Amino acid sequence: MPTPLATSGAMTRAEGGYFAGYASVFGRIDKGRDIVVKGAFARSIVERGARGIKVLWQHDPREPIGVLEEIREDDYGLFVRARLLHDVRRASEARALLQAAAVDGLSIGYKTIAADTDERTGVRQLKDVDLWEVSLVTFPMQEAARVVQFKSADGWADIARRLRQFEWGMSELAARARHRSSTAPYFKVTDTRRFQ
Known part of the structure; x- marks a missing residue:
């Protein structure tokens, strides 16, 4: 299934850079043998909102690099749009790596609330998770979880x-x-x- 390219929401501040992509994709087995079901993030999105979910570098809680501007589920997965913070050193490094397409992975940090495990295959279906953070990562747990757009002062890439x-x-x-x-x-x- 091709990645849908989200077009909603105009970007107005480019000094720090923006990225958009899918932090999780529904119906695909990740490297940890988990499958996320559509609706798994719905409660977290309502309860926390975009600003209550952190944007980190490589899942490191000591390395926040930005803020979520938008988060939502669509038929493909968990779509996010985030703004990198201009004055944060690691965010500047992340921006450079995104511009070079050296890093394009996305990943999530969460606590499992409800899941079913297939005893035969060992695959776990995540039905409800408490989403804490979205990270830019070098190697995503879910291969299809990627940045699909990046905007810097030079415009969208x-x-x-x-x-x-x-x-x-x-x-x-x-x-x-x-x-x-x-x-x-x-x-x-x-x-x-x-x-x-």
Whole structure:
């Protein structure tokens, strides 16, 4: 399922940078053998609101880097939009890493309130969680939990598009390498519509 690109909510302050993405994706098994069910975050969103849920660097409670501007569930997962704080050193570093697409993972910190575990597979379905924080991380527990947009003073950067361009470049290099090692004709890929 492709990641929906959320477009609601205009950004007006760019001095610290903003990012938007999915901190959790519904219906997918993560590396800890958990699946989050739609509705699992509903209570936390109502009770805490965006400002009651912290934005951290790599789950470290000593490293807050921003504030949530928006948090909501949609059919895909838990969508978040956050503002990085300009005067926080780690937030400035996070902004630079986001701009370079060196870090794009998102992860959540929570306490399980209600869950069912399949005894045969060991997979746990999270039905209600007490959400404490959203973190920018290098390696997300849930592979699909990613930043999909980043805004700095230079404007929005579509990280997904940058990754597609990188993948295209690597496939182009692989095609050239195959051509050099065989007698097959080489055709350069020129269709860039996939990057739009």
